[in-house]
Amino acid sequence: MSVATRTKRHPHDDAPDTAAAFARLAELPEDPERRALRDELVELWLPMAERIAMRFRGRGESLEDLYQVAALGLVKAVDHYDPGRGHAFEAYAVPTITGEIKRHFRDHMWTLHVPRRVQDLRNRVRNASRDLGPELSGRAPTVAELADRAQLTEEEVRIGMEALECFSALSLDAEVPGTDGYALSDALGAPDPGFDFVVDRAAVEPCLHRLPERERAILYLRFFRGMTQSRIAEQLGISQMHVSRLLSGCFARLREELLAERPQ
Numbered sequence: 001m002s003v004a005t006r007t008k009r010h011p012h013d014d015a016p017d018t019a020a021a022f023a024r025l026a027e028l029p030e031d032p033e034r035r036a037l038r039d040e041l042v043e044l045w046l047p048m049a050e051r052i053a054m055r056f057r058g059r060g061e062s063l064e065d066l067y068q069v070a071a072l073g074l075v076k077a078v079d080h081y082d083p084g085r086g087h088a089f090e091a092y093a094v095p096t097i098t099g100e101i102k103r104h105f106r107d108h109m110w111t112l113h114v115p116r117r118v119q120d121l122r123n124r125v126r127n128a129s130r131d132l133g134p135e136l137s138g139r140a141p142t143v144a145e146l147a148d149r150a151q152l153t154e155e156e157v158r159i160g161m162e163a164l165e166c167f168s169a170l171s172l173d174a175e176v177p178g179t180d181g182y183a184l185s186d187a188l189g190a191p192d193p194g195f196d197f198v199v200d201r202a203a204v205e206p207c208l209h210r211l212p213e214r215e216r217a218i219l220y221l222r223f224f225r226g227m228t229q230s231r232i233a234e235q236l237g238i239s240q241m242h243v244s245r246l247l248s249g250c251f252a253r254l255r256e257e258l259l260a261e262r263p264q
Helices: 019-027 032-054 063-080 089-108 116-135 143-150 154-163 193-209 213-223 229-236 240-261
Strands: none
Touching (some): 116 143, 116 154, 213 229, 229 240
C-alpha cells in the first residue's frame, strides 16, 4: 500500500498527503524499514523541490546542479521535520530547500573572490542582523549591536558588512543611480599618451646632450621651431641634402643609445 494519496485542494498539483507516513517515520527506529520509508518520502516530494530549483534558473548555475542542491535540501527537510509540532511538511520544507539553494549561491557562485574567513564573517553578520531585526522596532542594528550578537569585534563586523556587497559585480554598462543614463564605464579613464611622452623625453635628454652642437641645433630648429629642412639648410649655410643626412645620423645614434640603455 502506498504511503500517500494525492490531494486535490493543494497549492501543488502533485503534492502528496504524507502526514501519516511522517508520523510513522518519527516512531520507527533506525533500521532498513525506516530508511526505505524515508527514501520514499523524498521521492514523493522531489517534484516540489525541483519546482523550487526552477525559480533560481538563469543565475549562472546549471539547472541540473540546482536540482541536486534542492534534492539535498529536501533530504535535510525530511530528516529534520517534526510532525509533532503541528505544521505541514511543506511549510517546513519550502524554506529549508530555498535556504539550501541560497547557501549554494553564496558559497559557490561569488563573482568576486572572497576569502573563506570573510565569507564566514559575512554570514555571521547577516545572521546577527536578521536575529536583531524583531528587537529593534524597524531600525537597522548598529555595528556595536551586531558585534555583541555575533561575538565579533567591530572591525570584523565592518569587514563582514563590506562583504555583503561582494556577492555580485555590477556591469560596466549599469546605470549609476540618480543619473540620467550615466554608466559606470563612463567614469573609467583611458591611457594618457602624455605620460609616454614625458618618459620618452626624460630618457632621450642625456643622449641629446652628447650630440655635437650643430646636430643639436638642427634638431631644435626642426622639432621645436617647426622649420623645414630647406630653411634649416639656408640658415646654417649647408645643403638640404646635408641636413637630411645629419638628421638621419642623429636618429640612428639616439636609437642605438636608447636601446643600449634599455634593461635586457
